[in-house]
Amino acid sequence: MNRLKVILAAALVCVLAASAAMFAGCAEQNDQDQPQYADEAFMQSLAKGFEARDALVEKSTKTDKSTEYYEKLVDAELNQVEKYQSSQFEDSKLQENAIAYINSLKDQREAAELCATDNDKFQQDWKKAYDKRTTLLKTFVDEYGLTVSPSCQDSLDKLVGHGKKVERDNNEKAAVESLAGTINLEFTEQYSTFTGQATVSNNTGYDFDYINFKVELFDANGVKVETTGLYANHWLNGETIVLNCYTSQKEAPATVKIVADGYEIADAS
Known part of the structure; x- marks a missing residue:
């Protein structure tokens, strides 16, 4: 009877040792599976x-x-x-x-x-x-x-x-550049040439001492026929103004390209 107890105890020890080894191996494997972040x-x-x-x-x-x-x-x-x-x-x-x-x-x-x-x-x-x-x-x-x-x-x-x-x-x-993209000029004839006009809101978050835009005019064939400009001084954020574009053209342009051509942000102080 005592011999049987010894055998059972030894078997239990083996089982526990095997289990511990298995769990350790799993833990090691889990550590290896974890990504190594840089x-x-x-x-x-x-x-x-x-x-x-x-x-x-x-x-x-x-x-x-x-x-x-x-x-x-x-x-x-x-x-x-x-x-x-x-x-x-x-x-x-x-x-x-x-x-x-x-x-x-x-x-x-x-x-x-x-x-x-x-x-x-x-x-x-x-x-x-x-x-x-x-x-x-x-x-x-x-x-x-x-x-x-x-x-x-x-x-x-x-x-x-x-x-x-x-x-x-x-x-x-x-x-x-975003502000330039909001300018939509409408051209009307005045004194035999065409003038462009747009009502624009300054929603940039900036006050401008001045801001200039270059306006390129193209005819129906995609030929650039004139470069003129738009100008504004002391334009405050949130303020809406009218911009005028004067040309020497006898016909309204087919397409227009407007790009920023210089500006100065007002001193916040």
Whole structure:
């Protein structure tokens, strides 16, 4: 009888041990099945890359501004963040911004190759990528808490400040372009030529010291016959005004294209 008890006890121990091993294996498998998100690692690498690039900038002199110099600046960041181009993020918006940031660096890398051969194109392409990069840095700081070492903080603040300006300028430009799209000119004959007129509401959210629109007139064959303009001064947000477009045409245009041609936002202070 005692021998039977020993056998049963041993069997129970085996069963429990097997169960524990099975559960441990399942737990390990579950851990392996969990996706490995790159959100936190990317933010850390982003900071490291920024700091590495800033260190190169601090060491540079005016005579260093060569193709190799600009390539080294970009590579200092790309070496840290490019690997996240195909990583999986928990935050899909962060992933989108990370890819956009990596692409802005690659655009700067391509621009750097033009430094010695086409400086004007280099400056244009570099600035375009720089503007995009700084707006994304602003996003990383504002929405994801990007931090860098104290020695690099002034540099980050400067770039974020530029990103804010770019974002503001882009918002203003989009609002003005939207306003241009609401202008519907109606042409009537006055003193043997045609004059266009439109009643327009400023719903942009901005007060304008002045705003100008270029008006291109086309005949029925799609030929541009004249370029004229629309002008408004001291146009407040929410205000509705009448805009007049004067032409030298003896016939009303078949089609009209209106684009913003300059403006100044009133000082909010």
